[in-house]
Amino acid sequence: MGVEQNVVAWRRHLHRHPEVSFHEHETSGWIADKLEGFSLAVERPTETSVLARLRTGRPGPTIALRADIDALPIHEESGVAFASERPGAMHACGHDGHTAMLLGAASQLVARDLPGGEVRFIFQHGEELAPGGARDMVAAGVMEGVDFIYGCHLWTPLEYGKVAAMPGPFMAAADFFKLTVTGRGGHAGLPHTAVDTIACAAELVGSLQHIVSRRLDPLHPAVVTVGSLHAGDAPNVIPGEAVLTGTTRSFDPEVRGRIPMLIEEIARGVCAAHGANFELDFQFGYKPVVNEARATELVREVIDPAQLVEIEPIMGGDDFSAFQAEAPGCYAFVGAGGAYPHHHPRFVIDERALATGTQLHVDVALRALEVFA
Numbered sequence: 001m002g003v004e005q006n007v008v009a010w011r012r013h014l015h016r017h018p019e020v021s022f023h024e025h026e027t028s029g030w031i032a033d034k035l036e037g038f039s040l041a042v043e044r045p046t047e048t049s050v051l052a053r054l055r056t057g058r059p060g061p062t063i064a065l066r067a068d069i070d071a072l073p074i075h076e077e078s079g080v081a082f083a084s085e086r087p088g089a090m091h092a093c094g095h096d097g098h099t100a101m102l103l104g105a106a107s108q109l110v111a112r113d114l115p116g117g118e119v120r121f122i123f124q125h126g127e128e129l130a131p132g133g134a135r136d137m138v139a140a141g142v143m144e145g146v147d148f149i150y151g152c153h154l155w156t157p158l159e160y161g162k163v164a165a166m167p168g169p170f171m172a173a174a175d176f177f178k179l180t181v182t183g184r185g186g187h188a189g190l191p192h193t194a195v196d197t198i199a200c201a202a203e204l205v206g207s208l209q210h211i212v213s214r215r216l217d218p219l220h221p222a223v224v225t226v227g228s229l230h231a232g233d234a235p236n237v238i239p240g241e242a243v244l245t246g247t248t249r250s251f252d253p254e255v256r257g258r259i260p261m262l263i264e265e266i267a268r269g270v271c272a273a274h275g276a277n278f279e280l281d282f283q284f285g286y287k288p289v290v291n292e293a294r295a296t297e298l299v300r301e302v303i304d305p306a307q308l309v310e311i312e313p314i315m316g317g318d319d320f321s322a323f324q325a326e327a328p329g330c331y332a333f334v335g336a337g338g339a340y341p342h343h344h345p346r347f348v349i350d351e352r353a354l355a356t357g358t359q360l361h362v363d364v365a366l367r368a369l370e371v372f373a
Contacts, residue, residue, distance in 0.1 A: 003104050004355045010034070011100035011354060012082040018071030018089040018096070021129035024048040027069050027099075031123050034103055038110050040121070045140035049133060050123040054109055060117025061147040061372035065361050066323060067102035068095045068127035077345040092347040094154035094336065097354055099123060101152075104354075105361030112362075117369050120146065122323070130176050130285035132319030138326055147372040148295055149329035150364045151320050152357055156342060158335035160350040163303050163360065164311045165332040167296040171289035172221070172249040173256050174317025175282065179204065179267055183276040185240035194238040198231045200274040201242035205229065207270055208246075211262045216255055223249040223315050224259065249315040251288050287321040292328040298371050299330045302363040307356075309335075316342075334360065 019027045028048045035042045040052040049069075076083050076090040084090045091097075106121050122142055126133030143149070158164060181201050186194025204226075211224050224246065231242035248263075250256040260282040271278045300308060311333070320331050336353035340346040 003108060003358065006107070007100045007104040007354045007358055008351055010103055011096050011351070014096035014099055015091050016082050016085050018084050018086055018091045020073050020089050021070040021126040022048060022133070024069050024125045028123065028125065031069065031099065031103070035106060035121065038107050040106065040110060045142050046125060046133065046136050048125040049137055051142050052106060052121040054106070054114070054119040054121070056114045056116050056118065058116035060115060060369060062118045062120065062145045063365050063368045063372070064120040064122055064143065064146045064149040064323070064327070065102055065105060065365060066122040066124055066149060066151040066320065067098040068124045069099045070095055070126055070128050072128055072343060074343065074345050078348050080348060090345065092344060093128065093342045094349055095127070097154045097336070097349055097357065098152070101354055101357040102361060104358040105365070108362050109365060112366070115369055115373065117373070119365050127319055130174065130283055132286055132322065134319040134322035138322055143323060143326035146327040148298070148368045149323045149327050150299060150361070150368070151323070151329070152332040152334050152360060153318070154336040154349050154353055154357065155333035156336050156338035156347070156349060158309070158311070158333055159337040160335050160353055161307055161356070162309045162335035163307045163332060163356065164309050165291070165296055165299045165303065165330055166311060166313070167291050167293045169251050169288055169313045170291050170331055171313065171318050172223070172251055172315045173288045174286045175248045175256065175259070175284050177246055177248065177260070177263060177283070178281040179244040179263070180279045181242045181244070181271060181276050182278070183240055183274070186238045188236040188238055191238060195275045196238050197240065197242035197276055198238070200271055200276045201229055201231060201244055203274070204244060204267060204270050207266050208263065211259065211266070215262050216258070220252045220255045221250070221315065222255050222259065224263070249317060251313065286317045286319040287325070289318050289321045289331050290324065291330045292324070295328040295330040298367055299332055299364055302360070302367050332360070
């Protein structure tokens with residue numbers, strides 16, 4: 001089979017066998033086997049990640065290409081013939097495609113006569129779960145001596161055939177919180193003898209929305225989302241505990257630092273009004289993805305002008321930012337238009353986008369070896 005057919009086949013294999021963040025044991029082993037089959041030097045920086053090096057043996061820059069490899073804890077409902085064979089796990093964000101595209105690029109680059117330097121292929125674990133796997137790989141030394149790093153994301157809101165690579169802020173900081181409300185449980189028919197944690201939590205959900213709408217400068221984008229609320233098991237019992245979890249997104253460092261203080265301030269006031277107590281666990285996750293100007297211009301130079309589109313920054317996050325903290329880098333979106341959003345149980349991609357993403361890895365690597373020489 002040709003490279004394009006291989007990439008599709010590899011993506012479908014990975015889609016059938018998803019593994020969630022920090023559990024990518026079979027996935028990483030399978031990737032390592034493929035890379036060794038390309039005669040690349042393969043390392044295992046962490047238990048479930050993979051690094052491969054293509055050394056020319058001649059002086060030159062070190063260029064890194066990255067793909068994330070983990071799936072999500074979602075039960076698949078896409079109906080595709082190669083659907084997940086693991087209940088409760090699904091590649092619902094395109095990481096199977098990212099992995100396959102980088103494997104395809106590696107298979108092509110090993111056959112090229114490179115001018116000099118080194119190309120590193122980073123297959124990163126745990127992107128979907130904070131604090132993320134990128135920082136572990138950085139700590140393990142995968143970015144030592146790297147002059148430039150590139151990564152891309154299959155993006156279904158963008159139509160097939162289009163590519164976006166924008167300088168400056170591109171994806172938001174992604175942080176996470178857990179808010180535990182405690183009160184005095186009791187009989188649902190005697191609410192005056194209890195402290196209703198559900199009523200308190202429900203008010204908190206609404207009040208937390210005022211952070212963005214009323215407490216932050218509207219010219220500085222931010223998001224506060226409660227993603228889960230768990231409390232109680234019976235219709236006639238007021239539970240003694242309610243737990244809210246959620247995420248916050250921002251770009252401005254001052255806004256990012258202020259949000260947890262505002263969550264705590266609001267929680268204190270709402271809980272006091274209900275006679276309840278609370279505990280806030282706030283986790284700073286990924287820094288914003290900010291594309292370096294020169295690195296981004298390099299990427300834009302290899303994209304067909306007919307494919308290149310301009311988009312606004314998005315409030316999604318990605319720990320690719322941890323790699324960008326170590327070297328100039330650019331993160332791009334490859335259009336893979338689909339009917340359902342990322343992280344949806346019916347998520348699908350247009351597989352034609354795999355060829356686009358694979359070729360971009362190759363073209364960017366070759367161009368970077370010249371520019372950074």
